[in-house]
Amino acid sequence: MTKPNPSLISRRDFIKLGSGSTAALVLGLSLSDCKDSESIEEFTFTPNIYVSIGTDDTVTIVMPRSEMGQKIFTALPMILAEELEADWDKIQVVQGDLNEAFGSQTTGGSASIRTQYDRLREAGATVKTLLVQAAALKWAVPYEECYAREGIVYHKNSDRKLSYGKLASIAVDLPTPENVVLKDPKDFKIIGRSIKSLDTAFKLDGSLKFGYDFQLPGMLTAVIERIPTFEGSVLSFDDTEARKVAGVVDVVQVSSGVAVVGEDTWSALQGRKALKVSFDPGKSGDLSSVDISRDFRTAFENKGNIIQDDGNVDKVLAADDRRLALEFEMPYLDHAPQEPNNCTVHFHDNICEIWAPTQNPNASFNAAKQVTGFDDSRVLIHTLRMGGAFGRRLQADYTIDAVEVASHFQVPIKVIRTRDEDIRHGFYRPASVHRINCTLGEDKYPSAWEHWVSGPWSRGNGMITGGATDLAYDIPNIRIGYVMTEVPVPIGAWRSVGHTLNGFVNETTIDALATKAGIDPYAYRRELLKNQPRHLGVLDLVAEKSHWGTAPESGRARGIAVHYSFRSYCAMVAEVSQVSPGKFRIHKMTAAIDCGQVINPDGVRSQIEGGIVMGLTAVFHGKITIEKGRVKQSNFHNYKLLRMDEMPIIDVHMVPSEEAPTGVGEPPVPPTPPALINAIAALTGEYITRLPING
Numbered sequence: 001m002t003k004p005n006p007s008l009i010s011r012r013d014f015i016k017l018g019s020g021s022t023a024a025l026v027l028g029l030s031l032s033d034c035k036d037s038e039s040i041e042e043f044t045f046t047p048n049i050y051v052s053i054g055t056d057d058t059v060t061i062v063m064p065r066s067e068m069g070q071k072i073f074t075a076l077p078m079i080l081a082e083e084l085e086a087d088w089d090k091i092q093v094v095q096g097d098l099n100e101a102f103g104s105q106t107t108g109g110s111a112s113i114r115t116q117y118d119r120l121r122e123a124g125a126t127v128k129t130l131l132v133q134a135a136a137l138k139w140a141v142p143y144e145e146c147y148a149r150e151g152i153v154y155h156k157n158s159d160r161k162l163s164y165g166k167l168a169s170i171a172v173d174l175p176t177p178e179n180v181v182l183k184d185p186k187d188f189k190i191i192g193r194s195i196k197s198l199d200t201a202f203k204l205d206g207s208l209k210f211g212y213d214f215q216l217p218g219m220l221t222a223v224i225e226r227i228p229t230f231e232g233s234v235l236s237f238d239d240t241e242a243r244k245v246a247g248v249v250d251v252v253q254v255s256s257g258v259a260v261v262g263e264d265t266w267s268a269l270q271g272r273k274a275l276k277v278s279f280d281p282g283k284s285g286d287l288s289s290v291d292i293s294r295d296f297r298t299a300f301e302n303k304g305n306i307i308q309d310d311g312n313v314d315k316v317l318a319a320d321d322r323r324l325a326l327e328f329e330m331p332y333l334d335h336a337p338q339e340p341n342n343c344t345v346h347f348h349d350n351i352c353e354i355w356a357p358t359q360n361p362n363a364s365f366n367a368a369k370q371v372t373g374f375d376d377s378r379v380l381i382h383t384l385r386m387g388g389a390f391g392r393r394l395q396a397d398y399t400i401d402a403v404e405v406a407s408h409f410q411v412p413i414k415v416i417r418t419r420d421e422d423i424r425h426g427f428y429r430p431a432s433v434h435r436i437n438c439t440l441g442e443d444k445y446p447s448a449w450e451h452w453v454s455g456p457w458s459r460g461n462g463m464i465t466g467g468a469t470d471l472a473y474d475i476p477n478i479r480i481g482y483v484m485t486e487v488p489v490p491i492g493a494w495r496s497v498g499h500t501l502n503g504f505v506n507e508t509t510i511d512a513l514a515t516k517a518g519i520d521p522y523a524y525r526r527e528l529l530k531n532q533p534r535h536l537g538v539l540d541l542v543a544e545k546s547h548w549g550t551a552p553e554s555g556r557a558r559g560i561a562v563h564y565s566f567r568s569y570c571a572m573v574a575e576v577s578q579v580s581p582g583k584f585r586i587h588k589m590t591a592a593i594d595c596g597q598v599i600n601p602d603g604v605r606s607q608i609e610g611g612i613v614m615g616l617t618a619v620f621h622g623k624i625t626i627e628k629g630r631v632k633q634s635n636f637h638n639y640k641l642l643r644m645d646e647m648p649i650i651d652v653h654m655v656p657s658e659e660a661p662t663g664v665g666e667p668p669v670p671p672t673p674p675a676l677i678n679a680i681a682a683l684t685g686e687y688i689t690r691l692p693i694n695g
Helices: 011-019 072-084 112-139 164-171 200-204 240-244 265-274 289-299 313-319 361-372 397-406 419-424 499-517 521-528 533-545 601-620 672-684
Strands: 023-030 048-054 059-063 091-095 146-149 152-155 161-163 220-226 233-238 248-254 257-262 276-280 305-310 323-330 342-348 351-356 379-383 413-416 432-440 446-456 477-485 556-565 568-580 583-594 649-654
Touching: 048 112, 048 164, 059 072, 072 091, 072 112, 112 146, 112 152, 112 164, 152 164, 161 164, 220 265, 220 397, 220 419, 233 248, 233 257, 240 248, 240 265, 248 265, 248 397, 257 265, 257 397, 289 432, 289 446, 289 477, 313 432, 313 446, 313 477, 323 499, 342 397, 351 361, 351 397, 361 379, 361 397, 397 413, 432 499, 446 499, 499 521, 499 556, 499 672, 521 533, 521 556, 533 556, 533 568, 533 583, 533 649, 556 672, 568 672, 583 601, 583 672, 601 649, 601 672
Parallel strands: 059 091, 220 413, 351 379, 446 477, 583 649
Antiparallel strands: 023 048, 048 059, 146 152, 152 161, 220 257, 233 276, 248 257, 305 477, 323 432, 342 351, 342 413, 432 446, 556 568, 568 583
């Protein structure tokens, strides 16, 4: 049986597969509720993970979460296959469409593995137990005389053996066992190995289709001349010349602007060039980044919201003159995934059918219902593969575009964005300003810590305060507070959310305190973390592997940082040199992570490398600037990413652990910028507190 393309098989197709001649066992496993408060949103799961074993011994798993480069299409099957004692070469995975049986299918907060680990282990062990029971029944021998290995059940006292495919038709009639025994982690054969991605071949031969590649018979393509300002509107448009362009089918107004629909992408784009649109810039048409920065600072004068107040910060700050006051500022950042946003919609047979590369199919579903007024049964969502996301595809704005345009047609419509549109019309990491006041006690360690955050209003404060209250350092008097300002710039979760802001603030400040105290930054942290064994674990490991305490090459310096986020502990050491005043070169980044049980070391390594790249990009280049009520940046020439010649050597180390797996995608981002800034301070004697340094 040829392995199917994981991006092309829908839930409907899988059900067909499950009822066909090759499918002998399909087992639905009901899983208990799971609430994960540290994810992007409150995750509440009552999912079914469907396992199909065919007569050809193929094990097919339906994946309810979204694959966007984080390798869950490999890691999650590894968990199930471990307990199932499956033949890894017979595993295949298909994407599950939106289905209430899965519960929330939002993919974010580095939650996929940590929320599915126990459930998938139990699922695999349950299926294995059924298959061993089936073999014992067929051979009329005690269950204890049989065992499974690599997709085959063996009888200990004879040469008899049967493959899973041959046993599945018997196992399907057996009652589901309860309280199955899970493996001791020391007996793992699949979990903990570096295994190549199951979808690598499909990427290499081009058969894996991302949203931008998706095609349907008779499909038209649309692009939108978008309202350029945040609170603007369309005054009027003239489509006379646009309709003359060969291949242009129609021009329709939608909530985000005016859409040009063509027979193909080229005709739609050329039609848009010929379109004439007049816009009203709206009440924030003169808004600038200078205005926003000023308003954030002014907001500190208002009474804020205190979210942590331990000890007596005011008394200690007033009594001690060994104070350190710092102000930090960070800009808006765009997610900039390699694949721009897109969505395909077809109204037919009284339904709205949607194909979206989304992290949040529920959001697209609800958005479509709101636009159309349809009830649940008339909206169908298919999740497509996506070329990166980093939190951007938690939003449903691109689905709204496609639903609004497609509502005018009876054929499928794909609405695409160019890179320029994607950067100018994002949901950005919030800009923020931070004020820190600290003081050192007689022992030279911080006796008081006050941190105020000022940023744009959001429904929850975690977008700007995440990580601010997670200080593990032993400081007796701590106050954390925030103020918010109404700003029309759309904001959204960017990789590691508020931790990317506050990890930088916290770790740069701790380093500055160590310098003020005249104590080695690594030793300083060790003392303040003496009651935090897992923090110390990554801190000690990264210090050892980076050769902290030995002199680096002439002209170089090292900086260190450690941060906890998404239930994982990550430490970084950056080694840098100064090329010229204000210009620096990163030679090496050493990383250590404690993310519990490592499922696929290669996947963890890739995530850490990617997180470091995003963190370094934020330090050197990342900045979204607002001018005249709109985003100034438009493409990678003025929204720069880390270039190949700026890329350091990356050395990744994982703390061995049998604890339950935790997050990997987000945790490497927060400690990366402060490690670099602290290394620069070791060279120059000055701590940079405004990012980006090249902006």
